[in-house]
Amino acid sequence: MKTGDLVSCTLGGETVEAIYITERDGMAVLKLSSGYNIGLPPTDVRFIGDAQERKAEEPLIIQDSTLPELSIISTGGTIASRVDYRTGAVTSRSTAEEIIRAIPRMASVGQYRTRQPFSILSENMKPSMWIELARTIYAEIEAGVRGVIITHGTDTMAYSASAVSFMLDTPVPVIFVGSQRSADRPSSDNAMNALCSAAAASADLGEVAICMHGTEHDDFCALHRATRVRKMHTSRRDAFQSIGTEPIATITYPELAVSPAPHAIQRGAQEPVLNDTMEERCALFSYYPGMDPAILDSYASYRGVVIAGTGLGHVGTTLMDGIRQLVRNQTTVVMTTQCLSGRVCDRVYDTGRDLLRAGVIEGEDMLPETALVKLMWVLGQTDEPGEIRKLMQESQKGEIVRRSAYGL
Amino acid sequence: MDYEALGLMAGIEIHQQLDTIEKLFCRCPTSLRNIEERNGEIRRYLRATVSEMGIIDRAAEEEMKQMRLFSYYTYDTTCLVENDDEPPTPLNPEALLITLTIAKLLSMKPIPQVHVMRKMVIDGSNTTGFQRTALVAMNGVAGGDCRIESICLEEEAAQRVTGNTFSLDRLGIPLVEITTAPCMHTPEEVKKTAEYIGMILRSTRRVKRGIGTIRQDVNISIRDGARVEIKGVQELDLIPEVVSREVLRQVNLLAIREELLSRGAEVPDDGINVSDLFASTQSKVLKKAPCIMACVLKGFAGIVGREIQPGRRLGSEMSDYAKKCGVGGIFHTDELPAYGVTEEEVAGLRKRTGANEGDCVILVSGTEEQASCAIRLALRRAGMAFVGVPEETRKMLPEGNSAYMRPLPGAARMYPETDVLPVEISREMMDAIELPELLTDIAARFSSELGIDSALARHIAYSDRLLTFEKAITAGIKPSLAARTLISTIRELSRDGVDCGEVPDESIIELLTRVGHGEVAKEAVPEILRTLAGGAPLEEAIQSVGPTFSVDDLESLIDGIVAERKDFISERGMAALGPVMGIVMKEVRGRIDGQIVADVLKQSIKKMI
Numbered sequence A: 001m002k003t004g005d006l007v008s009c010t011l012g013g014e015t016v017e018a019i020y021i022t023e024r025d026g027m028a029v030l031k032l033s034s035g036y037n038i039g040l041p042p043t044d045v046r047f048i049g050d051a052q053e054r055k056a057e058e059p060l061i062i063q064d065s066t067l068p069e070l071s072i073i074s075t076g077g078t079i080a081s082r083v084d085y086r087t088g089a090v091t092s093r094s095t096a097e098e099i100i101r102a103i104p105r106m107a108s109v110g111q112y113r114t115r116q117p118f119s120i121l122s123e124n125m126k127p128s129m130w131i132e133l134a135r136t137i138y139a140e141i142e143a144g145v146r147g148v149i150i151t152h153g154t155d156t157m158a159y160s161a162s163a164v165s166f167m168l169d170t171p172v173p174v175i176f177v178g179s180q181r182s183a184d185r186p187s188s189d190n191a192m193n194a195l196c197s198a199a200a201a202s203a204d205l206g207e208v209a210i211c212m213h214g215t216e217h218d219d220f221c222a223l224h225r226a227t228r229v230r231k232m233h234t235s236r237r238d239a240f241q242s243i244g245t246e247p248i249a250t251i252t253y254p255e256l257a258v259s260p261a262p263h264a265i266q267r268g269a270q271e272p273v274l275n276d277t278m279e280e281r282c283a284l285f286s287y288y289p290g291m292d293p294a295i296l297d298s299y300a301s302y303r304g305v306v307i308a309g310t311g312l313g314h315v316g317t318t319l320m321d322g323i324r325q326l327v328r329n330q331t332t333v334v335m336t337t338q339c340l341s342g343r344v345c346d347r348v349y350d351t352g353r354d355l356l357r358a359g360v361i362e363g364e365d366m367l368p369e370t371a372l373v374k375l376m377w378v379l380g381q382t383d384e385p386g387e388i389r390k391l392m393q394e395s396q397k398g399e400i401v402r403r404s405a406y407g408l
Numbered sequence B: 001m002d003y004e005a006l007g008l009m010a011g012i013e014i015h016q017q018l019d020t021i022e023k024l025f026c027r028c029p030t031s032l033r034n035i036e037e038r039n040g041e042i043r044r045y046l047r048a049t050v051s052e053m054g055i056i057d058r059a060a061e062e063e064m065k066q067m068r069l070f071s072y073y074t075y076d077t078t079c080l081v082e083n084d085d086e087p088p089t090p091l092n093p094e095a096l097l098i099t100l101t102i103a104k105l106l107s108m109k110p111i112p113q114v115h116v117m118r119k120m121v122i123d124g125s126n127t128t129g130f131q132r133t134a135l136v137a138m139n140g141v142a143g144g145d146c147r148i149e150s151i152c153l154e155e156e157a158a159q160r161v162t163g164n165t166f167s168l169d170r171l172g173i174p175l176v177e178i179t180t181a182p183c184m185h186t187p188e189e190v191k192k193t194a195e196y197i198g199m200i201l202r203s204t205r206r207v208k209r210g211i212g213t214i215r216q217d218v219n220i221s222i223r224d225g226a227r228v229e230i231k232g233v234q235e236l237d238l239i240p241e242v243v244s245r246e247v248l249r250q251v252n253l254l255a256i257r258e259e260l261l262s263r264g265a266e267v268p269d270d271g272i273n274v275s276d277l278f279a280s281t282q283s284k285v286l287k288k289a290p291c292i293m294a295c296v297l298k299g300f301a302g303i304v305g306r307e308i309q310p311g312r313r314l315g316s317e318m319s320d321y322a323k324k325c326g327v328g329g330i331f332h333t334d335e336l337p338a339y340g341v342t343e344e345e346v347a348g349l350r351k352r353t354g355a356n357e358g359d360c361v362i363l364v365s366g367t368e369e370q371a372s373c374a375i376r377l378a379l380r381r382a383g384m385a386f387v388g389v390p391e392e393t394r395k396m397l398p399e400g401n402s403a404y405m406r407p408l409p410g411a412a413r414m415y416p417e418t419d420v421l422p423v424e425i426s427r428e429m430m431d432a433i434e435l436p437e438l439l440t441d442i443a444a445r446f447s448s449e450l451g452i453d454s455a456l457a458r459h460i461a462y463s464d465r466l467l468t469f470e471k472a473i474t475a476g477i478k479p480s481l482a483a484r485t486l487i488s489t490i491r492e493l494s495r496d497g498v499d500c501g502e503v504p505d506e507s508i509i510e511l512l513t514r515v516g517h518g519e520v521a522k523e524a525v526p527e528i529l530r531t532l533a534g535g536a537p538l539e540e541a542i543q544s545v546g547p548t549f550s551v552d553d554l555e556s557l558i559d560g561i562v563a564e565r566k567d568f569i570s571e572r573g574m575a576a577l578g579p580v581m582g583i584v585m586k587e588v589r590g591r592i593d594g595q596i597v598a599d600v601l602k603q604s605i606k607k608m609i
């Protein structure tokens, strides 16, 4: 039997007709005419007729050619979806027409062209896909779009955004957007985030950013610099937070008024350039009390390692030999902090000074994940140790804030 | 009315909150709060999502007509699940067990594997935009021969505070929904079935009690009429009235249909703007309106104003529809001139719209958007008059009338709640459920075993102090004393504004035990309960009413009083009992049983005469 087939079964002594949905964990799932799904042993289900094919009626979408042209690149994150109430199936929508049908107001913000380089769950993202994504975005910018929107699952969105940020100099806004609550629910944050991202993509901005809910309310979205943002909650709408810096803009809802912050980079401030080599043999680990130094042996073949150390950027002295050995073998070791907020300083305590003597690079106030992505990119650009150190310690895309301002 | 001849078919849906420790899909308590206790507020929009058919579900579409911002109050007893900011926990097993117990009491067959669904509701009462619900069992019997179709376990919606503001304390409390077949044929039968199911629910002793914890929806249709669902009937006694008034409405609508067809009546597609006609009107409503729309209903004269329920006309039904666009209602020429609209204005209106004698003109006012929306919806309802009775969900009005709420929801409003895993219900699980004693059986037992009057026995069985009563009997308290205290005394106190709900069972039982031992006068019970209700501990409450009088103390007190009134007593003999009793009682009221006082006094007087 296949989804949609007409079946019958006996429930409490009565014969009931239903629609066959699927078989899961040894149970047949049926949908009753009341709309409820039930599960029962497959042997209790009798086939009575084939699924009736129903072609969905879809209104024609005509885009307004006077509006700014925006590119929507979908990677698998669901910004729009459709529910088949007959079978209960939820499908994600990614063509321009489908997105406008799901979020009609999008049509009044821009006209859209869409690309889908791949479609994956964001936890399955890989550096090779970051490269593919960066190339796709670059091509869209070269094609002359006014802004680019990338729909992305939220789990690894911050990694992808910072990877694109390092690979790409962009004259136009490149806006990553997603939703924390599934797009099929009427309360989803998808529509507001999508609309705000379209407004941001047509605004006078010129950098890579993440656009998500600024608060628990449906009142404004915050635009976060790609290299300074982190998903700080598993499920809340306002999970994305700029760490150690202010968001680069806010977009009010439902007005969609974009207010850039003074430190935002303006549209056209840089020429489009793509530096799309990444060294994938890099790793990130968090130090914890009692960590077995032997774990470091498994990083012997890596070209770079980022450590999320304790406090100001420390590890236990038992790890010191292993770290010296890594550096000796040409592995770049960068220290960040598992505190996430604040700057690494390995000059205060002996352990820190030992790390510096061993050749560890202080990662300033970089987020550990950003430092990892940056290290992959830096090692993709140069093999020269002095150059690597210099690039790692200088801000390339706003990932390092030179002063720790009070009040953030 | 001859309901059988009219072909009345009625069914009910009963919604009952369960008294569980935690909510259905989160670990919050199921307690209601005062809105003053809120600790925050969140503001959200809801959007209908596009379905496979390319259209939004019709009930959802109706709600969408007004894109609204909703506000939700949060409490220290609500969490991110209520905020729709965290996935739900697994289905609460306690709630499922209670539901299965009810299903077993109603001889229903459980579903082998229960799936939680999302039922679209975008009126703001659910932060998600859907209500989580699961079909748990089917096919049972309510008492006699009324078939129960299904029992569902679902989450309670948030409570509307006002307008678009909701309170999240109630959201997520487990709720069972019991649906009967349309197997009832008279208004009284509907009430009887509702009563029976209510008794079954309370027999589990695991359901919430009090206002708003149980709600009845009634489905009603007559031959040639249509199925209409009336929501929110809270009082059992109102059910027969609601049913008979709906039958009346349907009968009248069918008569209107016949008349319209015979008159060759017509309804246009749209209205026209007549704002200029009312440029200098004295009508308060029309004066402030930026836009006034009108249209003529050919052949409707006298019909729009015709009563279909006491105090409600066909025009009221059209108003209900128009109000969905945010206007206050409609005016129609069957009721004009009135409301400050003059005869000249009506004449002008008739002329502009080309209305003849037999026609009725309707009028709406509001912003341009509201008015054109409202006139179209009023016309839509006018058009339905040719069908007779439209299928609708309606809300009950006081006295038993009803007003339009929204179209009947289609079946296509559900899809799976993928965040909650299905739950299998095994035969062993069902077999292990011990059925509670029905309240009707408990009442019969009290009556026969404890010798309590059958009306009082029923009262105790159905009261929320049943458990206290049972504990009292186990503790050896006389049934009559326990019954009187728990039913009459507590009720009298509550009329006095004293709520004994928070007085612990243990205090009441200890108090009654002491009464039984003669340590506390039973006259003192109301005063002591009043003090207990104020939060005082038992000892303190007893002391505050005054120390108890021992029989010895009483005897010496009475001897003294009797001695002082020696002459009076000798003169009157036993007839002195009444007046002297009054003097004694003044001293000892509430401190010793009046019957004991009377006995001792009688002895003392006897000795003297």
Ligand SMILES: [Zn+2]
Pocket (backbone or CB within 6 Å): B023, B026, B027, B028, B077, B078, B079, B080, B081, B082
């Ligand atoms: Zn909760």
